[in-house]
Amino acid sequence: MNLFDLTFMAMGGIIGAGIFSSVGEGIGVTGRSITLALIVGMVFQMSQQVRYVFTSSMFKVSGGMYSQDALVLTPYLTGVAGLMLFINALNWAVYGISIASYIGDLFPVLKNFPELTAAVALAIFFVIGYIGVSAFTKVLNAFGILKFVALGLFIFYGITKVQAGGFEGEPYFYGGTADFFTAIALMSFACGGATKIMNVQALCENPKRDIPKAWLISQLVVVVIYALLGYVASGVAPYDQVANQNLGAIGGMFMPIAVTGFFVVGGALLSISTSLLSSIPGTPLTVMGMADDGWLPKIFKNRLFVFILLYIINLIPIFLGFSLSELISMLLVPTMIITAIKNYRGMKMPEMYPEEWANCSIKCSIGLFKALLAISIVTSLITSAFSLRNLTMTQAIGTVIMTILVFVYPKIRMGSGKVKIVSTTDMDKEEAAAK
Template sequence: MRRIKSPDLLVAESGADLEGHGLKRSIGPFQLVCFGVGAIVGTGIFVGLSDTVAEAGPAVIVSFVLAAVTCIFTAFSFAELGGAIPVSGSSYSYAYAALGERTAFLVGWCLLLEYGVSVSAVAIGWGQYLNELLENTVGRQIPAALADAPGHGGVVNVPAIVVMALAAVLLVRGVRESARATAAMAVIKIGILVLFCAIAFTAFDSGHLSPFTPEGIGGIGAGASLAFFSFIGFDAISTAGEEVKNPRRNIPLAILITIGVVTLIYCLVSVAALGAMPWEQVGGKPAALSLIVDHATGSSIGSTVIAVGAVVAIASVVLAVMYGQTRILMSMSRDGLIPKVFERVSPKTSTPVANTWIASAVFAVPAAVVPLDVVLDMSVIGTLAIMAVVNICVLALRRSHPGLSRRFRVPLYPAAPLLGVVFSLYLMYGLPLVTWIQFAVFVAVGALVYALYGRKRSRLALSGPPEAPEPGRESPRTPARV
């Protein structure tokens, strides 16, 4: 069964050109860019850098560039689709319009990995730098039993639970307050990373970059798969489609600016970090940026500042990514594919309160008891799969809806979206076999959930609405394709 919902119908149902389902348009372009930076820059660079270095050595710089190229091609696709279909569902809604309901549901299911599971990974990393900060300021750390997952010396990761609860509290208060907090934290963490580069470059030694590829081409590819986690979140910008002022213009603009800023920062941080210390001493070390600053300055003052920045940075990622997850769940709920509780918006705060608390509680569980490496790999493979689908959506919608209003169009079409698919599949190839097996099981469970619940309760199937005609073009009102 192939149910397709036209782009115009998606926009009309969400009220995205007006006020959608109680959501208020209160996010401007600067706040939207800060939201994008806030969703991206966090655990991947502050915590995950050391794991990427362990795979690629000094060639981690190439790994970051390769991951960035993958994101740039897909960012073009998100920019086109985000401007043409400015709704909260992001890639879920794009798949609904281009590939049908079953594929859309599985994309929404995989978004649980990109947003929900990745926010668990981010929350896990927050505790590492919180301990670093406590050690440098008060000489104490959170006991290991309460600061890590079972199997890694702990029982339950309490800091991870705390940061997710704090993000939930802020999100239910209102999107305006959340956007302001995210903007402030984004500015702080960019400043901290610039400070890190300034300090690390004082200890720069080009000899640390030789040999450049100690792990060979395979190490670069494996490193790129891990480095990709550092870019996860830029598509969260498109989940704000119903709360952004002038979304058809500002969403594409914010996506492209965000990717450019983040790529530049990551490349600078990588060069500074590996020029300051031999890669063997960085790879696999927790709180690697603080370690490098301590080495460069010979004191713990610099690392304390880095730790403060990391605590702020990672908290802002939790906030931004959790926001994206709740808006996707809201879109799926509107379509009847998941329970109605997720679409309810509080008339007092104009936020999905129950949705936010449920999502926070559910994803606090893996954050509390699952090791970071397991959570990280699952988040990466789910995100790459979604990015491949988004590029395919651009190709499909160009054919099925050539008259759709597009404020931004993917350059070098169709080469760019095709390359986006190829690069996404290449990075997926670099992930461990066990991750592929876990992902296959996860997708199979999603297909079962759709077959037993979503397929029968789909509002598109129950109401049989007609597809909306393309803009500027009269067409007969025909029932949805089934």
């Protein structure tokens, strides 16, 4: 993979199901300030990912982000981070809820059965993922350009319909500063995804040089697209008509029927589908790998068991009636806490790996590097705190309990003596030694 391949992959990773699912929710939280929330959310995401960018320019490891985490974390914290990867599979429920919303727009009769529609849709994707979809996924990925076209049409048709001065009583910063930061936390879900290129180092021509460049280029391009998208989505109609609506419903207010149909099918549904098909087959392998390392019981080595368990777990928030924003917030709370810990540990990278730091393709002083990671810690904790604020008391208590268990379980597992982690080394060094 060259620089162009990596840049396109990173952009595709960012512009995925999240943006089609959560912008309307964000408008509901902060009104027309969603445009600024998207921009700040992207800045937050970039700060939280900066350690991976530096690590990719220092090391070439086949294990992707998991291996990059292991380079700076203790074995215990490696287990914590791995367990969070398992829990984050709950974000598939977000996609199921979003699919049900868009299908309801196409077939209004199904609007009365959103939970069942979401459950059936997820079941179809889980079956396809279990059977094996390598060829099918490649075909769908070839149509990834459609989501860029769909968003382009949304912006093209809508930008002239925006009421720049606002509608009467139009709420900017709806709910005040606190809700604005809650929207930033929510939008960070839609701004992530560029780190997927960190997992393909072994397939790159020059990963230590090209991955950081692709990461930066993709972020700058997408933040412009997102700013225009938020501007249109929040400004084409009064707040009470666009708040908490999906982009298909908003697009139907100003786009021709045929274009709206293309947007829903070719943009939203295809984007969500490719996101699911690219993650469902691989995540069980990660869970099985954790079982191999001893973090999970032996039964988790059974692929069918893992698929069935993940499907059942994703049904829970769907039938409990969680909204998109609530489910996203519940996942972001522990994820951002762990991100802050990983980036705190990452501050020691120049001292831990002086040779690799000296040869890093990104030239940066140690002081600036640590300052960037300090910023990332602050933004991670802000995201976590305001995500927690978006939950009901019951949901908040459940999220806190889940977060505590994420830290307690690996400690118990290590105490059992069943954990054995295989360390990773720089592939460039392995190749040099072989020669």
